[in-house]
Amino acid sequence: MCSSRISSVAALGLGMMLLGTTAFAQSTKEITLLTWLGGPDRKVLDSLVIGFEAKHPNLKIKINVVTSQGDARGGMRTALLGGEKPDLLTNTWPAFRQELAEADILRDVTPVWTEKGWDKSLAKTWRDISTTEGSVYGIPYIFGYRSGIWHVPADLTKIGLQAFPTSYDDFLATFDPLRKAGFAEPIAMPAKVYAHAEWFETLLMRTGGPSLVTDLGAHKIAWTDPKVVEALRQYARLFDAKCCGDSRLMYATHWDDAADRIFVERKANFLQIGMWINARAISQYHLKPGTDFALGKFPALGRGFDNASIIDAKEMLATGIGENPEGADLFLDYILSADGANTIAKAGFTTPSANVDASIYDPVAAASVRFVNEGDVRFVLGDMLPGSLVDEYRLALQQFIGNPTDANIKPTLERIEAAAGRAY
Template identity: 45%
Template sequence: MNTARSLKRAARLSSGLFIALAAGSTALMSTLGGALAAPKGELVVINWLGGSELATMQAVEKAFAAKYPEVTIKEIPITWSGDARGAIRTTLMGGEKVDILIDTWPSFRKELVDNGMLRPLDETWAKYAWDAKLTKSWHDLGVVDGKVYSVPYNYGDRSGMWYRTSVLEKAGVTPPKTWDELLASFPKLKAAGVTPFVVPGKFWAHAEIFETLLLRTAGADASRKLGKHEIAWNSDIVKTALKKWREMLDAGCCADVPTMLGTDWDNAADITLKDEKGGFFLLGMWISNRAEENYGLKPGKDFGIVQFPALGLGHDDASSVDAKSFEAVTTGQNPEAADAFMDFALGAEGASIWAKAGLAPPSSAADTSAYGPVIKTSNDVVAKADVVFVLGDRLPAELGDEYRTQLQKFLQDPSDANIDRITDALEAKAKELY
């Protein structure tokens, strides 16, 4: 009796276990099958990149196509001037069916999400276990209204000052670590016949200085709040950053106003790194690539980067960064291939292609041994920093444009009265938009 009962119980248990195992394996197979199923068909990518970045992107695409031969990649190349978002909008509004979009503007991402153009990637993120490759802060960078919409594939420090080693040596200046050292370097650089700090104020690049000063004086959190208009543009926080910039101007950092307003970022790079006529300038990591490719300079030996000096106000670990991300567009016809492509770009093979090209991938799977000394220095800083995305790219386009124009007005007249006018004008514009 007991034996029979035991047998029955064992049979029930076995069958339950069998069902559980069967169900478990089905789920497991389904999960693995979903993750590992080879994608097929056409993958459409909007590509607005240029120069060496475009070449690197195409190398990643080529490697992906080699791994998944049943996928053909169709690029929609976008020609643009000024701001690629205009051309991207036109392409999307024109009804192009697109699987992958490259994006670098958080405010644009929000606009796309608000208009139902982006597919949430939370399930894909979990399915491919991207948490193992990207830290939480990278995940959070792509979150809009509680869902993640973007996968960052490279990033760059935007609070670093570039310099030509020979220029600093000639002037007897070492890369400054403090505010006082920075100010003290200006007369020495001037005496050596160079502009101590080159300000590219023609279009947008001058705003980088304000943004870094804002981080140093008020911290990353204040910058985040300003981007969301949780802090007023005419608050003391903004005025303090502008007054700090004025201290640099008063210390003789820069060229005359017309020269600043007539200099674009590429002129600033030429003046400082190629012509050896500038001490420092503040700009993103693509300068490293430009210095190597266009000027034939050796990173670390001929040129270098130093993080904007500490001000000792408790925010010296803050850093401004940019990042390029992939986003999945809802009109896409091949979400499986899109997901596989993003996973490939984050994987060891894809991420290492970015790293070899001197662009910093946030993925932990990247082989970073190929980094040059400049990229390494910058990445080490960013890894420990309280990072915040470039402010200008977080603002609504209309405010971003006004912000850059008002900062040009500041360069024309950095007086207290003008600072009040500038910040009031920005606040008035922000009130219209938020």
């Protein structure tokens, strides 16, 4: 009798458990997100996930992290080739987005974009840079201004300037007085790996506008195009005006050395690199944004493209291989919402979403957002070019700054063009 009662209770318990499990399985659906991001970038993702799950208790986001050194595309490719089937993945290279699209991994979210009204959250230029061959596969959620020049305002005051120079000629004219004021080199040019290309890329934008950058990135025009020649000539003017130390110093300098040279050693004045300097200056150098250090808008060339910006961006792409596309779309929508955008801003990042409360930004971040909102944006060229061309492009520019003469412009661009011919 007793044994029969125990059996009944056990059966009932088991039944309840099974029922509960089934109910649970029905109520929570998993969204898988593949990323290589770590550190603060990962923390902001975690915060977004927490906010999203609080709003959608029936959805759970599982983040699968690819560990990678150097170029993270290798790790992402390996994971995807190895059978990962995420609903979403993070990306920062338009060239990689194209590769993923060609491999039929991505899902076109154009209908979702319209249905959810993302045009209200993202300006047209953000949609433009998120478009590959007419399709939109996701949304940019974090961006960094890459056409800004980091400097110490007090250095400019020292040579009688009250504000950052607005024209390229005025900017070049600061080099001589800065040297006379005791600085070893006005620009800390980090040419060890890639950062020497930043100056060239914004000059390219200032010379020929966003369409030139897009067309060059897609190799719809040749590298020997007169506009590219002109951009490189403008780049050479920096060296003519004695912007930098000797080539060996530039080749030995990475962006962190350059930042140290400006903010710690006080030997140099200008550095063009991404927004991560903001966090470094605050946390590592203990400087006050807007006062001890500032971000100047890249000076104008007067060709009609002086408000356009080069940016880097992290985007969230939707895939067609995951099991929960509806959930993925809801997460994309959440990222652009005021809650999502403010979460990003509170984490110290800038977001393209118009729903953000701009008062959250510190003065430097706010300035970068203001500059970006003034015109069209394009990705850094290094992120747009195919992998095999990026190395050759940076190397050719690296060698150009060793001999930045008019005579070396054509051979440099011909060399990049030859590599482009093989890469596409």
